[in-house]
Amino acid sequence: MSVWPAWEVREHGIATSWFNVRLGFGDGARVDVLAVVSGAGVSVEDVQARPPLSLDDLAVLAEWIEGPLSDACGAGPGSAGSGEGPHVPPRRARPAWPRGTEGRRLVAEEYRAAQEEGADPVFAVMRATGHSRRRALRLIAGARDAGFLTPRHVRR
Structure with missing residues (x-):
């Protein structure tokens, strides 16, 4: 998986950043995502996948990209968190369930x-x-x- 910044807009001290995210799989499948990171969290603006994603896969897409986006924004584990730039709030998509x-x-x-x-x-x-x-x-x-x-x- 690779993440790279596309562009950033700052308005009234609030930053909104767009990131390109590429997920590559061993079988040759690929997913390209344009994600927006702002104070409100992460949203997906565009998705292109080959082969197309199922609805189940699309539903967990945010989970797949959340960690790498946090790292790219400086909000990942071990980051100093300077207060500047976007912050990805930590969340868990589903409740803990015993195995x-x-x-x-x-x-x-x-x-x-x-x-x-x-x-x-x-x-x-x-x-x-x-x-x-x-x-x-x-x-x-x-x-x-x-x-x-x-x-x-x-x-x-």
């Missing part, structure tokens, strides 16, 4: 609680974990495989 057996058990509890309330169990897992639908379905499958939920289909 392993404990996480699978909690997924199963969320799933069963939603079923008992008549709500969508997959959406309940999505809301609890902060993950996309695809990732929530994987977590539910892991809970089934671990024996916390009943099998989806009876094997013949």
